[in-house]
Amino acid sequence: MFNNMESVRTYFRLFIDEAISIGVGSIIIVAIVSTFIGAVTAVQTAYNIVSPLIEDYIIGNIVRDMTILELAPTITAIVFAGKVGSNIAGQLGTMRITDQIDALEVMGINSVSYLVFPKILASMIMYPMLVILAAFLSLYGGFLAATLSGLSTAQDYIYGIRFGFNEFTITFMLVKSVVFAFLVSSISSYKGYYTQGGALEVGESSTKAVTTSCIAILVADYLLAEIMLN
Amino acid sequence: MIEFKNIKKAFGDKEVLKGVSGSFKPGKTNLIIGASGTGKSVLLKILVGLVEPDEGEVIYDERNFTKGDKDLRTAVRQDIGMLFQAGALFDSKTVEQNVMFPLDMLKGKAYAEKLDRVNWCLQRVGLEGQNKKMPSELSGGMRKRVALARAIVGDIKYLFVDEPNSGLDPQTSIVVDDLIAEITQELGITTVIVTHDMNSVMGIGDHIIFLFKGHKLWEGNKDQILSTDVPELNDFVFANKLAKSFKKNEDEAA
Numbered sequence: 001m002f003n004n005m006e007s008v009r010t011y012f013r014l015f016i017d018e019a020i021s022i023g024v025g026s027i028i029i030v031a032i033v034s035t036f037i038g039a040v041t042a043v044q045t046a047y048n049i050v051s052p053l054i055e056d057y058i059i060g061n062i063v064r065d066m067t068i069l070e071l072a073p074t075i076t077a078i079v080f081a082g083k084v085g086s087n088i089a090g091q092l093g094t095m096r097i098t099d100q101i102d103a104l105e106v107m108g109i110n111s112v113s114y115l116v117f118p119k120i121l122a123s124m125i126m127y128p129m130l131v132i133l134a135a136f137l138s139l140y141g142g143f144l145a146a147t148l149s150g151l152s153t154a155q156d157y158i159y160g161i162r163f164g165f166n167e168f169t170i171t172f173m174l175v176k177s178v179v180f181a182f183l184v185s186s187i188s189s190y191k192g193y194y195t196q197g198g199a200l201e202v203g204e205s206s207t208k209a210v211t212t213s214c215i216a217i218l219v220a221d222y223l224l225a226e227i228m229l230n
Numbered sequence: 231m232i233e234f235k236n237i238k239k240a241f242g243d244k245e246v247l248k249g250v251s252g253s254f255k256p257g258k259t260n261l262i263i264g265a266s267g268t269g270k271s272v273l274l275k276i277l278v279g280l281v282e283p284d285e286g287e288v289i290y291d292e293r294n295f296t297k298g299d300k301d302l303r304t305a306v307r308q309d310i311g312m313l314f315q316a317g318a319l320f321d322s323k324t325v326e327q328n329v330m331f332p333l334d335m336l337k338g339k340a341y342a343e344k345l346d347r348v349n350w351c352l353q354r355v356g357l358e359g360q361n362k363k364m365p366s367e368l369s370g371g372m373r374k375r376v377a378l379a380r381a382i383v384g385d386i387k388y389l390f391v392d393e394p395n396s397g398l399d400p401q402t403s404i405v406v407d408d409l410i411a412e413i414t415q416e417l418g419i420t421t422v423i424v425t426h427d428m429n430s431v432m433g434i435g436d437h438i439i440f441l442f443k444g445h446k447l448w449e450g451n452k453d454q455i456l457s458t459d460v461p462e463l464n465d466f467v468f469a470n471k472l473a474k475s476f477k478k479n480e481d482e483a484a
Contacts (some may be wrong), residue, residue, distance in 0.1 A: 006335060099318035106278050106390075107332050108307035 005113050014118035022084050022119070022185075023126030027133070033079050034134035037071050038063060038141030046151040056152040060160025063142035068169045072135035074221050077180035080127060081213035085188035088119055089209035092192030093202035101193070116189040120182065127181035128174050135173065172228050179224060183216045231256050232277065232388060232420060237286035239272055246272045248444040249286070255437045259414050260422045263431060264441035265466060270424045271392060273441070277422065278312055278390055279303060290388065308336075311381030313391040313410075317373040319365040319380070325352070326361035329380045336384075351379035355409060371402040375409065382413060389414065391423040395430060403427065407434050428467060431455065440466070 005011070045062045092115060095101050104111040139161060146152040152160075188209035195205040232254040239247040246269040254260040262270045275281040277288055279295060287296040290306050298306070311332075319328050329351055333344040352358050355375040365373060374394065381389055391410060395403035411434040414421040423430065431438060435452035442462045450458070455467060 010335070094321075098316055099314040100320055102275075102280050103312065103314060103318040105280055106307065106310060106312045107335060108304045109335060 005110060010114075011118060014114070015122055018118045018122035019126050021087075022122050023129060026080065026083055026126075026130055029079060029083055030076055030130050030134050031137055034072065034076060034138040035141035035144075037075055038067060038138030038143075039145035041066055041071065041138070042142035042145040042151065042157075043149065046146065055156070057156040057160035057163060059146050059152045060142065060157035061163050062160075063139060063146075064161045064165070065169070067135050067138040067142075068173050070221075072138055073131050073173050073176040073180060074217065076131055076134045077127075077177070077184065077217045078214055080130070080180070081184045081188075081210050081217065084123065085184045085209045085213045086206040088185060088188040089192035089195075089206045090202055092116075092189060093195035093205040096193065096195045097198055097202060112193070116186075116193065119189055120185045123181040123185035124178055127184075128177040131173060131177040172224075175228065176221065176224055179220055180217050183220060184213045187213045187216060231291060232422070233289040234273070234277060235287050235289070237273065237276055237288075238284045239269070239276060239281065240284055246444055247276075247283070250441070250444070250446050251286075252439055252446055252449065254420055254422050256420045257414070257418050258420065258436035259411050259434045260420065260437045260439070261431060261435045262422065262424045262439050262441060263426060263466070265426065268441040269444050270426075270441055274390060274392055274422070274424045278310055279307065308384065309387040311384060311386040311389045313374070313377050313381045313389070313394060315393040315396050317365070317377035319373060319377055321365055323365075324361065325357070325363050325365070325368070325376050328365065328376060329383050332380065332384045347383055348379075351383045352376075354382075354413065355379045370397050371406065374398065374406050378406075378409065378413070382417065382419075386417075387419055389419050389421040391421065393425060393427075394423060395425065395427045400429065403429060404433065410434065426466075431467075442466075 041063050042059055045059050049058065092101075095115070101111045101115070104114060143154070143157050146157050147154050191205045191209040191212065192202075195201050234253070235251045237247050237250045238245070250269070250273060262273060264270050272281060276283045279288075283296065287294055289295065290309070293302055293306055295303060295306050320331065323331065326345075326348055329348045330344050333339055333347065348361075349358070352360060355378050357372060357375055357379065360368075360372070360376075365376070368376065381391075389410070394406050394410060398406060407430050410421060410423065413419075423434075425431070432452050432455075435455070438448075438450055438452065438455060439446055440448040440460070440463050448458060448460045448463045455463070458464065458467075
């Protein structure tokens, strides 16, 4: 990937294009999914609290831990694989079957570094930002659901979010997000770049990119939990 | 001059090229012809370095492209332009951006200088003023001409063309063929075209190589091809009914 690379300026321009496409282009779907996931988590947590001895602030506390440890990085990664992963595989697959990748190679351009490297780099930088946004909106979604439906007061919910906060969970969330972004972008690029055939195979590559990425995300999720939390 | 020596290539058990050698005449329009599946496109891809041969070598003006190091291959590739079968234009870029792309990859050229060259190329292929159009807005023939403009925008010495007439009507095919032949003469470049279109063969075939089942079976020019005694080539040349009746009349007259 790093042989015969183009100028830094070229890669910077490509990186900016990819960052806008991957990052800015995913904001709306990530915002919708994470807000509702936070809201559902708050409602379901409240539903499962049957003992009157458990304080209401626990709702905010559980939403916080679930969001930071799992929901924001992992569920968003599944959404990311569906949106960005399929897009990367489809784009590269189409370029492959229409000879656009061969055209780059004939021009003496390293097509892997020109096409794939900016996508992986942009994913690894933009996805953690999307996860931070998702975490914030998930907590806010939980806040809206808990307070509007009378499951918890605003003070209790915010107290729950602050109660017993461990900063390491943020580090864990960000490490996970970088790893997931690398997995989704590299697997999808691989599946798209090595597409052979026609339009049908491009569709198959996109599907394989999403399914393989999702499996890789779940395996990596378990391994990272074992390594970093045990 | 482009030379290729003893080129062999197999995909799995299937031997596509079985030791093909030859050369392409400099400053001329060279054609590789043959039926589908005879290895024409594979040979073209080996010539430009998209596929590595199992055996054999390709030499560009005494530069061994197959065995050369990375720098030599990069230098040779900068002398190569290629027109792909479907154009291979970048869908997300305008006509101007597509044609300018090879120049953007070279350092030290000012934008105005690049734009002048792009406009000259577009004017040369009859597409002046189409700079801001997207590839999706162009007809098949226009896409081919944009791709040709992109192929010649650099300071190239060798032009490779894969099936220039596929998907085009006969009249547009002649326009594209003539354009390629004119550009070959004007720029003094060596052009290699893979085709199975006999109109192209008879129109612009300065030098023709006929491939059959992975072997080079015949070599000559457009004036010699109609009087050959190679049965496989005659079957290819006189494949359609019109050509067969022409051949029959010729034989009867003789």
